[in-house]
Amino acid sequence: MPELPEVEVVRRGLERWVAGRTVDAVEVLHPRAVRRHAGGGADFAARLTGETFGVARRRGKYLWLPLAEREMSVLGHLGMSGQLLVQPEDAPDEKHLRIRVRFRDGAGTELRFVDQRTFGGMSLHESVADGTDGYEEGLPDVIAHIARDPLDPLFDEAAYHLALRAKRSTIKRALLDQSLISGVGNIYADEALWRAKLHYERPTATLTRPRSTELLGHVRDVMNAALDAGGTSFDSLYVNVNGESGYFDRSLDAYGREDEPCRRCGTPMRRRPWMNRSSYFCPRCQRPSRAAS
Template identity: 45%
Template sequence: MPELPEVEVVRRGLGPHAVGRTIIGVEIRDPRSARRQAGGASGLEQMLVGTTVTAIARRGKFLWWRLADPDGADTGHALMTHLGMSGQLRVRSRAAVPAHDAASPGAAAPDAAPPDVDLPADLRAPAPSEGPASDPVRHLRIRLALDDGSHVDFIDQRLFGGLWTSPLVTADDGRTSAWGSPDDLLPRDAAHIARDVFDDAADLPAIARAIRRRRAPVKSLLLAQDLVSGIGNIYADEALWAARAHHATPGQALSQVRAHRILRACRAVMERALAVGGTSFDALYVNVDGRSGYFARSLEAYGREGEPCSRCGTALRRQVRSGRSCFFCPRCQRRR
């Protein structure tokens, strides 16, 4: 499923097209993608039509849209977006969206944001990258029509993701709630999610101490969204390889220095992934313009069973723990 870098790529790509735009229509093609919404599909439409997107924020793998009413006041709710296993947000320009179906094969790439839209640096469109366009859209679930004639399509093949609104609450620590957030408010449905390693308010030494208080394997702790959010199977394996740590090492067996080193490795690995658009193994994850990420070409451990470790040449191994594959170097990542 998309992890922190992939969701952040989507957030940055979506911002120039959505921030400052008014949602003028909501088309629910599959009510299952609005199942978390109070009042179901009709409730989602009532909550969104006529609102203006003022910001797009992210904590871990959760993305949300801040909304203002026609008078410019905050609605007190945010539009939650979770991509699940295969969710995509795709922007379709007016020219690229046939009136009968925005999901037509061969749709063109979206237009650039209007030059007069003043956006913060972290919401400006990333530099274009080379790479294959995604497959034609076949699993459109929800379409949001914007006032400039464009659409944002939520596409989800496996139906684990969804869109819904959630009331805003204040972050426990009173600090800016998330990457891209204008204040300390965040959706109630994301309040239980810990800060991620990209968050300026994340206290990495404190997270390291929390990891050391638990007996579970360190990889399981990196995946525990109540400790640190946004890390999934791919980046956990990559960070543990970079930090030379075995995935089954109990948190209590780590020193503070070593636990902190692992968290810094998580951040460094995901920063590199973000720079190349994330990791795409298939057409299930793409950016809002339909392009894939290329970090799969730089993976050191994940998915490389039997291949030589780039550090020592030892064949990488794969173990399954708690139903998850763990890829590691048996020489560089000895269990202590």
């Protein structure tokens, strides 16, 4: 389940293995993998052929490859189970291979998008300036609404706090709202809330500025720890751009630890159904406030 740290590991792989290479041919093997591309698979392949990739960029869980000679970018999202692999051209196709990008150089490798559950995909979009960065970053127009992520030096912390105070929502919802702060998924939300000793249904409007600053610090800490470890991997579905599995799950304090002792106080951790998914928390360290159930 790739979140920001895993996507960043993939971005680094793309920067190293794909930047500067020119596309020779593209094969779209599953239409759902390009469902976000307006013209469909054939159009995606035709438009990409002959183009040269720039340096991969990332915002939250989205990553994109700017085209060197156009104000356009190839947008990628890994969804739940997506992988971007740089493989030898003669390596056998993966079972869930969805898109293949061949290159014109003689490097002997190709880029593959592999995705079992097909929540992810690739698509080509116009680039747009967002007011702070220029066209050279190639931000795809369709993700202009995605907020900067907490590891971005230009993340607007003051605006984030103001938005939290203004919302009539709860903290975990707000952490997962990609238009407020991007890159946080279910796993790191639970981890950061556990570290901050905050209940997932704490109303955002009750968070003081110091408290929300502290939470943000925990979000950054848990993401940086995962980055240092090379990305989190839970079910071997996630593999980085070179096909190496991440590792980090041993370090999780909350996610997936139902009935296991809290690493702070020993109380059995709980799992609660929440928004068609789960929230893991310590019932003692993370007490709900009066307004929450």
